[in-house]
Amino acid sequence: MLSGKTLKINLSLPACVNHNHCVEQPNCQMATSSDPAAQLVFAPNVLHNQSLTSVKFLSSCFAGAVAGILGLENWLGFALFAASVLSTSFVIYVINCKGNPSKYLPGGPGELVNPGQDNIFTFILVWTLFYGIVHVYD
Numbered sequence: 001m002l003s004g005k006t007l008k009i010n011l012s013l014p015a016c017v018n019h020n021h022c023v024e025q026p027n028c029q030m031a032t033s034s035d036p037a038a039q040l041v042f043a044p045n046v047l048h049n050q051s052l053t054s055v056k057f058l059s060s061c062f063a064g065a066v067a068g069i070l071g072l073e074n075w076l077g078f079a080l081f082a083a084s085v086l087s088t089s090f091v092i093y094v095i096n097c098k099g100n101p102s103k104y105l106p107g108g109p110g111e112l113v114n115p116g117q118d119n120i121f122t123f124i125l126v127w128t129l130f131y132g133i134v135h136v137y138d
Helices: 043-048 051-072 075-096 109-113 117-134
Strands: none
Touching: 051 075, 051 117, 075 109, 075 117
16 A cells, blocks of 8 residues: 555656557657556556546436436435446446456545546436426426
């Protein structure tokens, strides 16, 4: 673990993003650091983790729309949100992380299942929007 140490991550992209050709070009700049913990973090992979946030956000939007269209109220809507978070996390766990989320995410499985505060608020916003649009005259 990194107890007592500060981890500095350089998020600047290396000179070549596609390192498949680094074998052919010896002057290709790879991201290196003297700290072994920092070597485990590769800047393009850290930047690529933004797609994980986007998938969770879109999942919250779709779950909110489904809850609103179906007319779910109270705990049933939040149960749908929980099911959406768990199913999205399971799909990412199986397909993207290949069963080992700690290899790809710094927080491991905890970060994978964490919906995030902004996604909960997005779910509630879209849920109430679609509920109001569809069930206005009920």
